[in-house]
Amino acid sequence: xxxxxxxxxxxxxxxxxxxxxxxxxxxxxxxxxxxxxxxxxxxxxxxxxxxxxxxxxxxxxxxxx
Amino acid sequence: xxxxxxxxxxxxxxxxxxxxxxxxxxxxxxxxxxxxxxxxxxxxxxxxxxxxxxxxxxxxxxxxxxxxxxxxxxxxxxxxxxxxxxxxxxxxxxxxxxxxxxxxxxxxxxxxxxxxxxxxxxxxxxxxxxxxxxxxxxxxxxxxxxxxxxxxxxxxxxxxxxxxxxxxxxxxxxxxxxxxxxxxxxxx
Amino acid sequence: xxxxxxxxxxxxxxxxxxxxxxxxxxxxxxxxxxxxxxxxxxxxxxxxxxxxxxxxxxxxxxxxxxxxxxxxxxxxxxxxxxxxxxxxxxxxxxxxxxxxxxxxxxxxxxxxxxxxxxxxxxxxxxxxxxxxxxxxxxxxxxxxxxxxxxxxxxxxxxxxxxxxxxxxxxxxxxxxxxxxxxxxxxxxxxxxxxxxxxxxxxxxxxxxxxxxxxxxxxxxxxxxxxxxxxxxxxxxxxxxxxxxxxxxxxxxxxxxxxxxxxxxxxxxxxxxxxxxxxxxxxxxxxxxxxxxxxxxxxxxxxxxxxxxxxxxxxxxxxxxxxxxxxxxxxxxxxxxxxxxxxxxxxxxxxxxxxxxxxxxxxx
Numbered sequence: 196x197x198x199x200x201x202x203x204x205x206x207x208x209x210x211x212x213x214x215x216x217x218x219x220x221x222x223x224x225x226x227x228x229x230x231x232x233x234x235x236x237x238x239x240x241x242x243x244x245x246x247x248x249x250x251x252x253x254x255x256x257x258x259x260x
Numbered sequence: 261x262x263x264x265x266x267x268x269x270x271x272x273x274x275x276x277x278x279x280x281x282x283x284x285x286x287x288x289x290x291x292x293x294x295x296x297x298x299x300x301x302x303x304x305x306x307x308x309x310x311x312x313x314x315x316x317x318x319x320x321x322x323x324x325x326x327x328x329x330x331x332x333x334x335x336x337x338x339x340x341x342x343x344x345x346x347x348x349x350x351x352x353x354x355x356x357x358x359x360x361x362x363x364x365x366x367x368x369x370x371x372x373x374x375x376x377x378x379x380x381x382x383x384x385x386x387x388x389x390x391x392x393x394x395x396x397x398x399x400x401x402x403x404x405x406x407x408x409x410x411x412x413x414x415x416x417x418x419x420x421x422x423x424x425x426x427x428x429x430x431x432x433x434x435x436x437x438x439x440x441x442x443x444x445x446x447x448x
Numbered sequence: 449x450x451x452x453x454x455x456x457x458x459x460x461x462x463x464x465x466x467x468x469x470x471x472x473x474x475x476x477x478x479x480x481x482x483x484x485x486x487x488x489x490x491x492x493x494x495x496x497x498x499x500x501x502x503x504x505x506x507x508x509x510x511x512x513x514x515x516x517x518x519x520x521x522x523x524x525x526x527x528x529x530x531x532x533x534x535x536x537x538x539x540x541x542x543x544x545x546x547x548x549x550x551x552x553x554x555x556x557x558x559x560x561x562x563x564x565x566x567x568x569x570x571x572x573x574x575x576x577x578x579x580x581x582x583x584x585x586x587x588x589x590x591x592x593x594x595x596x597x598x599x600x601x602x603x604x605x606x607x608x609x610x611x612x613x614x615x616x617x618x619x620x621x622x623x624x625x626x627x628x629x630x631x632x633x634x635x636x637x638x639x640x641x642x643x644x645x646x647x648x649x650x651x652x653x654x655x656x657x658x659x660x661x662x663x664x665x666x667x668x669x670x671x672x673x674x675x676x677x678x679x680x681x682x683x684x685x686x687x688x689x690x691x692x693x694x695x696x697x698x699x700x701x702x703x704x705x706x707x708x709x710x711x712x713x714x715x716x717x718x719x720x721x722x723x724x725x726x727x728x729x730x731x732x733x734x735x736x737x738x739x740x741x742x743x744x745x746x747x748x749x750x751x752x753x754x755x756x757x758x759x760x761x762x763x764x765x766x767x768x769x770x771x772x773x774x775x776x777x778x779x780x781x782x783x784x785x786x787x788x789x790x791x792x793x794x795x796x797x798x799x800x801x802x803x804x805x806x807x808x809x810x811x
Contacts, residue, residue, distance in 0.1 A: 207571050208729040208771045209584075210378075212435040214291070219303040228765055230434070232730035251306055253291055255378055258573070377586040435730060442727020446547040447566040 201242045203260045204249065206233055210256035217257055220248040266330035271403075273323035275410050278399050280316035281363075282417040284309055285392050286424045293428040310370075317367060320360060349402065356398035362391035392421060451515055451607060452478065458611035459623040460603065464555075464596030465492070465670070465698035467686070470603065473593055474516055476577040482591035484517045485562060486524040486600050488532055489546055491553025492668035493717070494702040496629035498597040499532040500639040505601050506539055512604030516595065524597070525558050550669070550724040551774050555594040557726075563589060568726040569772035598627050598699070618643040622685055626696065632665075632703035633658040642684055644696065649680040651701065663704040663713075663788075667697035669721055670777020672784035673714070676703070693784055709803040711747045711792055714785045718743050721778045731769035738762055739782055752797035759786065 204221065213231035221240050225233045249257040287309035291302065324340050327333075335353060339346035343361065344354035369376060369384045396418050403410040449457075455471035462468045464487055477484065486509070488498040501509055502524075513522040525544040526533040536543045544562055546552045552567035559576055561567040563583050574580045579591030595603075602624065606614050614624045622644035628651060631637035635656030642651060652664075657676070664679040666672055672694035674682075682688040686695040704713050722736040739762055745755035763786070766779040786793070795802055 208731070208769060209569075209571050211730060213730050214294070214302045214306075216303045216306060219300055228731065228735075230730055230734040232734075232769070234765060234769070249374075251303065253302075253306060255373060255381075379586055434734070438730075438733045439727050442725060442733060445549065447549065447552070447568055447726070448547060448561060 201239060202245045203239055204235075204245050205258045205260045206235065207256045207258060210254045212254050212256075214253050216251050216253070217248045220244055220251060263330050263332060266326045267332055270323055270326035270330060271407065271410060273319045273326065274399060274402075275413050277316055277319045277323055278395055278414055278417055280312055280319060281392060281395055282421045284313045284316060285388060285421050287312065288388065289424045289428045293431050293433060313367065317363065320363065324360065352398055352401040355394050356402075359391045359395040359398060362387050362394070366391070389425070393418075396421075450475075450478075451603070454606055454611055455603065458606045458614040460599065460606060460614065461622075462596055463497075463598035463602065463626065463699065465667075465695075467695070467697075470595065470599055473577060473595065474603070476575065477516060477591070477593040478518060480577060480579050480591035481520055482517070482577050482579070482593045483521045484513055484523070484600075485544060485558050485592060485594045486513055486522065486597050487553060487555070487558060487594055488524050488526045488536070488597040489553035489558075490527070490530075490532070491550060492670065492698045492700050493550075493720075494629065494631050494665070494668050494700045495698055496631065496637075497627035497639045497699050498526075499530065500627065500629070501597045501601050502526070502532045502535050506535065508604040509597060509601045510539075510541070512600040512602070512607070515603055515607055516593070516600060523562060525553065525561075527553075549726075550721070551726050551772060554772050554774070556772065558594055559589060559592050560584060562592070563587070568728060569770075569774070571771050596698075619645045619685060619687075621687065622696070626684075626699060628684065628696075628699045628701055630655045630701045630703070633661045633705045634703050644683070644685040646684045647680075648682050648684050648701075651684060652680065652703070657703050658706060660706045661703045662706055663710050665702040665704060665781075666694050666700075667777075667781075668700045668702065669717055669781055670773070671695075671697055671700070671781060673710075673781070673788050674784075675788060693780055706803075709801050711743075711789060711796060711801070714782070714789070715740075715744055715747045718778070718782060721781075725774070726772075729770040729775075731766060732775040735762060735766050735769075735775060736778055739766070739778065743782065743785075746793050747796060749796045749799055752793070756786075756793075 211232060215227050215231050217233055218225045218227045221244055224236050224238050224240055228234050245259060249259055287305050291305055291309060328335050328337060328340060333348035335346045335348055339353060339357060343357040344350055346353040365384050366388055369381045373381050396414055399414040400411060452471045452475035455474055460470040462470060488502050490496055490498040523542045523544045524536050525546055526536055527548050528545045533543060533545055544558065546561060546567050551557055551569055554569050556570040556572060557567045560570050560583055565584050570583060576589060577591055577593045581589040583589050617625045625641055625643050627639055628642045629639045630651060638655055640651060640654060662676050664674050664676050666674060666689060672692050674692060684696060689695050704710060718740040722740040725733045725736050727733045739759060742755045742759035746752050763779045763783050767776040792802055
């Protein structure tokens with residue numbers, strides 16, 4: 196199934212404790228800083244990958260918007 | 261004959277459930293207690309944590325169903341859900357039921373996580389720290405002297421799990437420590 | 449004409465720093481029956497105009513608050529132990545006493561405190577004025593609007609004298625009178641009635657700047673640093689200040705003490721900032737101490753070039769990655785200082801200081 200860029204994800208910076216799973220699941224738009232917290236580059240992401248990342252975040256810090 | 265099969269299946273799935281529960285607990289402990297950014301490993305651990313927990317529920321389902329179905333001992337459907345209501349070994353089966361109820365609560369809240377308040381999810385999930393020793397005691401007390409292997413495995417799970425929990429409580433973690441440190445200040 | 453329409457026509461924007469259109473906020477507040485929190489905290493370093501409004505125009509402030517909320521509850525926030533809080537309490541105003549922490553006067557921190565939580569910023573998913581926000585414990589927050597004290601005072605003035613009066617001062621894009629607090633190495637620190645478009649030199653002359661003062665901070669810890677001569681050539685307006693990465697912001701101008709090496713001044717301020725993180729967001733709670741450490745390395749001149757490239761990268765990565773704009777402000781301030789003080793920092797790297805030429809520089 197080809198990627199379908201259609202959603203934005205937002206990081207709840209207070210909930211985020213730097214597990215880094217989002218950077219693994221959304222590598223095109225999220226990378227980690229030197230302390231393990233996400234740096235987002237602009238751009239929408241594939242909806243399925245986004246939902247998986249939102250679901251997998253242990254801190255429930257990702258949100259679809 | 262069938263009855264004996266059910267009996268052994270119940271014991272086998274029971275000990276497997278305890279082993280899986282211990283593994284799930286350790287995976288959860290490593291996730292929450294991690295020391296440094298481990299993006300790739302974190303994803304694998306989280307995936308395993310969830311899959312094994314669902315697998316454990318499946319084994320638990322067989323464990324409980326076979327325990328009810330076999331006629332050696334008297335355990336009915338009600339006592340599979342309501343703790344301390346079985347005719348056979350009320351206390352120890354009751355603990356198993358209690359642990360199972362907690363498993364259901366943890367799994368349900370996790371599946372519904374996006375729809376419930378985060379603090380509810382968190383508190384129920386902490387119930388796992390109670391659920392695990394309860395399941396161990398259930399296993400230890402119901403293993404008969406004819407099955408020393410079950411006791412041995414349960415004790416081994418207890419030791420490994422306890423070590424994991426001790427690590428979790430003692431380990432420093434940058435994010436948690438920084439948050440705690442900031443709270444020392446005056447904020448109200 | 450409704451109050452919100454009056455404010456739209458006047459072009460009143462928030463005087464707390466964010467400069468959001470007040471008419472829009474007031475309209476939303478009326479629609480959701482929001483309660484009001486007036487921010488009289490003077491949270492920025494060097495701020496004084498909120499206290500000035502309370503000290504000199506309290507009845508108008510209260511009237512403005514009444515107009516904004518249309519009868520809904522109003523609380524006025526001020527720092528614990530401050531003269532402002534004392535004046536408000538004596539006047540029988542329902543006060544919200546905040547701890548003396550830099551981020552505690554932030555909009556969502558006030559809301560959090562008013563809800564019975566800590567005075568720390570919250571995650572904003574929707575504007576709090578709509579009443580769908582959630583606090584630190586995931587509990588719903590009733591519709592609340594937060595406005596700066598000066599903004600609320602201006603609301604009362606506009607209701608009384610009309611939008612035309614308001615627009616007769618300032619510029620077309622930044623209309624209306626504005627307070628500016630000027631302090632530091634000046635003869636007569638004061639809160640001045642100013643307006644956009646006034647030359648900064650006139651403001652500085654009014655308070656009497658020390659002749660050997662070299663640097664001026666505009667916007668406090670979240671603002672920019674300017675050489676005094678550059679500042680003297682600019683107008684007090686966000687259009688002019690934007691060329692240097694700044695804005696009129698919360699109306700704070702600080703003339704830095706010329707007897708202290710400016711690099712040391714910035715060092716002190718960044719160290720202070722690092723200790724003021726609410727400790728909720730990783731990029732802030734780790735990033736700010738790291739930036740302070742890097743700046744300190746530049747100040748001492750030890751391994752300065754590696755510290756400088758690290759600092760540059762960290763400053764670029766910091767904005768927009770906290771729940772509030774505190775780290776953005778610090779990044780703005782540190783970036784501005786790093787640019788403006790480039791020559792001074794080079795001197796430090798070579799082991800001497802333009803401010804104290806006879807000493808080998810040790811921070």
